[in-house]
Structures are given as structure tokens and as C-alpha cells.
Amino acid sequence: MREETPPAADLFSKFDPLIAERQALLDTGVRDPFAIVMDKVLSPTLAVIQGKETILLGTYNYMGMTFDPDVIAAGKKALDEFGSGTTGSRVLNGTYQGHKECEEALKAFYGTKHAMVFSTGYQANLGLMSTLAGKDDYIILDADSHASIYDGCALGSANIVRFRHNSVEDLDKRLGRLPATGGRLVVLEGVYSMLGDIAPLKEMVAVAKKHGAMIVVDEAHGMGFFGPNGRGVFEEAGVEADVDFVVGTFSKSVGTVGGFVVSNHPKFEVLRLVCRPYVFTASLPPSVVATAATSIRKLMHAGAKRAHLWENSKRLHKGLRDLGFNIATPEAESAIIAVLLPDQDKTVRMWQALLEQGVYVNMARPPATPAGMYLLRCSLCAEHSSEQVGHIIDMFAAAGRATGCIA
Structure with missing residues (x-):
């Protein structure tokens, strides 16, 4: 008798709990927070x-460059x-002329000898x-590192060591336990995107250097906002000379899409031949690198914008805290302000109430x-104008009371 082939396993079955949870949420009548269309x-x-x-109030357009007339004109001309x-x-x-010009703009902005543009910040x-880092080397990273950092570690063959979020003491301890052989790369972020908290880079860089490690700082959420020249938290902390690589993205303060790495390391250019996410993907369209280069050059002279952004951040942070909301950071540490809520139901209802009031924010839940x-x-x-920030505070007050999130 011929044996029957067993049915193939449903590869989607592992997602069934998430599918059921999402459907139960939508069945209550709320909108889908992850399916908003502009x-x-x-x-x-x-x-x-x-x-x-x-x-x-839920974009990363920190410096508002997406509608800058010079940026738009540069993109149209390149197109x-x-x-x-x-x-x-x-x-x-x-590689077109515009890609090299974009890398030149990055070198001028960061004061480095080398710059390498990727198609996204994730790919950088x-x-x-x-x-x-190879199979005999170690990558030491903050436990709250971005998914792109974790995925880069998974793609490579290095040994991965995590330390407690923003803990200088734990970083020191983990580095001290490593064997004497093998290279070590410490990966830090200037601003952590979920809570908006900043890393104690001055102390962390000192610890990494004490143990002979090379250092990467991801400034995706710090570029444009921190430091005298807007380079990021590492500039504000005064550790520019000790950081080996800075990773960033064009999709935040620069206002377009793309990613980059800048460095002064003398052997840096070999990465163009051995880095698979650079070698084996299409390059950015000419219009995109033209907008990025123009935006980066303008960010070099954006002191007034930075000052206004800080003013907005401090005002909103204080306004929400005074209303009784639980804010993740004790002070306004960055352009990100995270309002903590007790459970998913209250979070979704608060999110929808805000949208109905007329303000869009991001909702975040595990595993993010x-x-x-x-x-x-x-x-x-x-x-954001001062008037808009005032309206936002008023809308948070109305939505918070309507949903019972504040008294």
C-alpha cells in the first residue's frame, strides 16, 4: 500500500498568537495603529x-528638511x-557623480577622511x-541596540557579548572577561530610538579604549540635533577623536533615505570590496543622493533650527509631565519623548483618541x-511651531482624560 505524504507544516502557524491578538484588538473597533496611510x-x-x-508627531523628520526648497530643487535637477x-x-x-558628492558632503560635515554611502541606514x-568582526573577534553591544545592529551581528561570524543598557560598569566587566586574543568592537548608540534616552558616551568610550576595543557609534537619532555642529551625541560628549566609526542614516534629520559610515581609519576603503550589503545591492537613485548632499550641507549651518528643536522638546516634555503622564526620561534628553502606559488596551485607546483629536504619534509594544x-x-x-506644541499638549490632555490615562 502506498504511503500517504504527510501534509506540509504551515510555516505561518508560529504567528497564530500574534494574528489572534491583533484580530481581537481590531474587533473592539479601534483602528490599526500599524496601518496608517498618509x-x-x-x-x-x-x-x-x-x-x-x-x-x-510620529516621524523622524527632526530638522524638517523634507520640504526644504533647496533640497527639493536639487532632487528635481538630478532626476x-x-x-x-x-x-x-x-x-x-x-556610482554617479552625485554619490561621490554626497560622500564629500558627509566628510565635510563630520570632518573625516572617509565616507561610504549605503542604500539604507539598516544596510549600513x-x-x-x-x-x-570575524569569527575570532568579539562584538560587545548594548542590550537595547537597534534591530539592524543585531541583524548585522547575526549575518557575521563574530562572538556576540551584550551588556546592560547604558551601564558603564557592566560594559567594563564584560570587556574585562574577554580572552586576550581576538579583536573587539564596542557598538553604542548616541540616542536610543524607543525611549529617547542618550548613552553616557564619554564614560563608555573611555572604558572601551582602556580595554583596547574599536568603537562604533550609531548616530541615527542624534545627527542634526546634538553637538555644536550637529554631528551627534559623540560630538557633544567630546569623544570625536576616540570613536573609530560613526554610522548614520538619511531617513531622520537629513529628510530622505539612505545610510552611511564615516571614519578616519587608514584602511577604511577596503570595505567597498568586502562589505556584502554594499557590494550586492543597487545604489541610491541620483535624485536621492542629490537631496541628501544638499540637506547635509545645510545642516552644517542649522544652529537656529537645533535651538528651536530643543525648545520644543523641553516644552512638550514638561507639558506632558505636568499633566500627569509617565515619561520614560526624567528630563528632555532628545527629540524623542516616550509616554509610558500600563497595558496595550489603554495604549491603543489613547493612540486613537489622539488621532481623533488631530495628532499622530507612534504606538510601540513588545517585541519592539x-x-x-x-x-x-x-x-x-x-x-513644529510654538502654537502647534501648545495644541499638542491640549490634545494630550483631552485624550488622556477621555481614556482615563490621566486624572
Whole structure:
């Protein structure tokens, strides 16, 4: 008798609990927080969502460069002169004049000898982590590191060591336990994206150097906002000379898409030949690198914007705290303000109440946050007016009382 082939396992079955949880949430009548569509974007701070003009408080457009006239003009000019795309990788036909100009703008902005542009910030971390440290080396990273850092570690073959979030003492301890052989790479972030807290980079860099480690700082959420020149937290901390690599993205303060690594290491350029996420993917379209280069040059002279962004951050932080909301950071540490809530139900209802009031924020839940942590993440923009910040505080007050999140 012929044996019957057993049915193939459903590869989606592992997601059934999440599917059921999401459906139960939607069955209560709330909107899906992860399926919002911007019908029209009016400015860095305003969009039309489901037919209603809404203040944007959930984007990473920190410096408001997306509608800058010079940035837009540069993109249009490149589109006319070079077409819509490169149809090739950087190491083949995908390096245009604009890609080199963008790297020159980065070198001028950071004061470094080398700059390498990737197609996304995610790929920049993926490439650096997977390429730099080999099987006999160690990557030591903060437990709250971004997914792109973890994925870069998984793609490579280095030994991974985690230390407690923002703990200088634990970093020192972990480094001290490593064997004498093998290289070591300490990976830090200037601003951590979920809670908006900043790393004690001065102390951490000193510890890493004491143990002979090389240092990467991801400044995705610090570029444009921190330091005299807007380079990031590492500049503000005064450790520029001791940091070996800075990773960043164009999708936050620069206002477009793409990623980069800058460095002064004399052997840096070899990464263009050995870094798989750089070699084996199409390069950014000419219009994108043109907008990025123009934006980066303008950010070199954006002191007034930075000052206004700090003013917005401090005002919103104090306003929400005074209303009785639980804020993740004791003071306004960055342009990100995380409002902590007790459970998913209250978080979703508060999120929807805010949207109905006319302000969009990000909802975050596990696994994007630590287990049991639910929050609404507010990301301020240098283009938010003082009047808009006042409206945001009023809308938080109304939504918080309507949902019982505040008294």
C-alpha cells in the first residue's frame, strides 16, 4: 500500500498568537495603529489622514528638511539630468557623480577622511557589523541596540557579548572577561530610538579604549540635533577623536533615505570590496543622493533650527509631565519623548483618541519594546511651531482624560 505524504507544516502557524491578538484588538473597533496611510503630506509637521488635517508627531523628520526648497530643487535637477535610478551596485555602474558628492558632503560635515554611502541606514549597520568582526573577534553591544545592529551581528561570524543598557560598569566587566586574543568592537548608540534616552558616551568610550576595543557609534537619532555642529551625541560628549566609526542614516534629520559610515581609519576603503550589503545591492537613485548632499550641507549651518528643536522638546516634555503622564526620561534628553502606559488596551485607546483629536504619534509594544512595556512615542521637529506644541499638549490632555490615562 502506498504511503500517504504527510501534509506540509504551515510555516505561518508560529504567528497564530500574534494574528489572534491583533484580530481581537481590531474587533473592539479601534483602528490599526500599524496601518496608517498618509493621504497627503502638507509639510514636515502636517498631513491629511483619513480626510482630516493632522499634526505629525510620529516621524523622524527632526530638522524638517523634507520640504526644504533647496533640497527639493536639487532632487528635481538630478532626476532630469541623471534619470530615475542607477540599475547597478556601487562597485559596478552604480556610482554617479552625485554619490561621490554626497560622500564629500558627509566628510565635510563630520570632518573625516572617509565616507561610504549605503542604500539604507539598516544596510549600513548590517554591512559594518557583519564585515568588520570575524569569527575570532568579539562584538560587545548594548542590550537595547537597534534591530539592524543585531541583524548585522547575526549575518557575521563574530562572538556576540551584550551588556546592560547604558551601564558603564557592566560594559567594563564584560570587556574585562574577554580572552586576550581576538579583536573587539564596542557598538553604542548616541540616542536610543524607543525611549529617547542618550548613552553616557564619554564614560563608555573611555572604558572601551582602556580595554583596547574599536568603537562604533550609531548616530541615527542624534545627527542634526546634538553637538555644536550637529554631528551627534559623540560630538557633544567630546569623544570625536576616540570613536573609530560613526554610522548614520538619511531617513531622520537629513529628510530622505539612505545610510552611511564615516571614519578616519587608514584602511577604511577596503570595505567597498568586502562589505556584502554594499557590494550586492543597487545604489541610491541620483535624485536621492542629490537631496541628501544638499540637506547635509545645510545642516552644517542649522544652529537656529537645533535651538528651536530643543525648545520644543523641553516644552512638550514638561507639558506632558505636568499633566500627569509617565515619561520614560526624567528630563528632555532628545527629540524623542516616550509616554509610558500600563497595558496595550489603554495604549491603543489613547493612540486613537489622539488621532481623533488631530495628532499622530507612534504606538510601540513588545517585541519592539522590552517585555510588558507599552508606550506612545512622540518625535518632535524643528518645524513644529510654538502654537502647534501648545495644541499638542491640549490634545494630550483631552485624550488622556477621555481614556482615563490621566486624572
